[in-house]
Amino acid sequence: MLKKLLKYDFKAMFNVLLPVYVILIFLSIFNRAAEFLSDKLSILQIPAGFISIIYVLVLIGTPIATFIIAITRYYRNLAGDEGYLMHTLPVTKKDLVLSKLISYFITMLVSIIVAIIGLFIGEYGIRFDLDMLNNALNTFKTVDMLTVILTIITIIISIIFQQLLIYASIALGQKQNTNKVIYSIIFGIVLYNINQIISAVILLLPILFNRGLYDKLNNNNIMPSVLNGYIGASIVVSILFVFGYFLLTTRTLEKHLNLE
């Protein structure tokens, strides 16, 4: 059943996003052409600048739009009128939430990739030359490969984490009879703060036991192993919260569904 749910979630997301991707790529090409031409003819600089603005907005907007579309669909499907269909289908709440999460994650990755492609094509304000590329590669050499990987993992986890936090908030908010949206926001703030506090405590705990650690961390030249340890630890904490929010969401939808 999860596969079937995914089919519909992916279809719906890409139905909206595909045109956006096309527009973005088109604008990227347009922007690059505009910048090229405005270099030659200075009167074109104003319209070119205008095009650049739109280009940048769409560029940044694409991942943001993905995020907003995913949340809106989750809300409408599972907490709005369409909930009468979704929650009477013979599927588990776990599958319903998982489908929304997976479809969001994949489309978000695609949106980011398309945005990066758009960035490279449009070349906004960035004049890539060999020097810059060299400098970039050099910084990579000084930074530990593991750190880079861990950072990427952190970003990926945070995409999932953010989304589940909102899912849980919406699920908790719809429990109420009135002002569901306001309660969702309140629950969101509460859950977020709980996460922050617990994460801070867990990550600061080691310092209590090892004063030497504090000095090491305060140093401007942090040893990669210590840094990686911390990033790794915060990833683990995030993953635990991801599972926690997922369970919270599914249990709330199972036991406290309250459609209007």
Next chain:
Amino acid sequence: MKFIFDDNKPIYKQLVEQLKIMIVNNVYKKGEKLPSVRDFAISIKVNPNTIQRALIELEDDGLIITQRTSGKFVTDDEKIIKSLRNSLAHETIEKFLFDIAKLDISNEELIELIRREGKGK
């Protein structure tokens, strides 16, 4: 096939009465196949179990025969239909006589009135 129901009284009884009249009237001819319970229900918008109940009563009276594989049929026994007609007529006449007794009319006047009324029909 037009049924008129008074929702204040049990429907199945009215169904039985009106079907009896239709059988006597040849709306449902002898030996004719009746619609299935479902088709019946759909066309007159009455509960299928109610219809079933009415048909069972008609079957108990011998007016309907169920052939297991082909469905329900009006009996082709003329005698039964005739006897039904007579008993329905008897009921109607009884009621008429009961009502008319409240009016002070002699038998001769009554027969004359009936003849005159009957002329147009």
Next chain:
Amino acid sequence: MSLVELKELSKSYGSKKALKNVDLNIEKGKIYGLLGPNGSGKTTIIKIINGLLQPTNGSILIKGKAPGIDSKKVISYLPERTYLNMNFKVTEIIELFSDFYEDFDSKKALKQLKKLNINPNDKLKTMSKGTKEKVQLVLVMSRKAELYILDEPIGGVDPASRDYILETILNNFNEGSSIIICTHLISDIEKILDDVIFINKGEIVLNSPAEDIRKTKKTTIDKLFREEFKC
């Protein structure tokens, strides 16, 4: 074993009691009318049977088990509201029903929609309210379910369409299944009901075969309802 069994079922929202100790059995092969004014608890019962709400007390069993995926497979529910994504075309929503419900007969659905002159490639949002409601009804009745729950199937529809809807309901009814109809337009449907259930303020005040009511109380169900629930 009853198709649906509610035992001392209660549901409270804070201090408000939506259902108080409801006992109700739904048997298969019958058409039930669940009748009551707004706020009487009938929607609450419907939601609980569909697994959209958890009771506060008491038990609900569907074919002997608590509501869950198994019960959703055999219950076909028509909510009072438009609950489908309006951006969907008719063909897309038929595909969805086929995907998720093994007992869905898409050929039957398409045939019935064709008879209604509904273009399957139309999007739901382009249809009038009455047409939308007919589409939703056709979809629900095109499943070979064991229990159909129809919440106000004929509300907001013109009289000719009401006939069509009653025909659709009766057409898809069979002895292996039961139907629960919630409505306040009682005179239109009372002849198709087996049993009548009156619910008021969270309690069942009447549960009787319609014909018995006509026989003993010599009244239409509609009249009895108005009397029972006059403000």
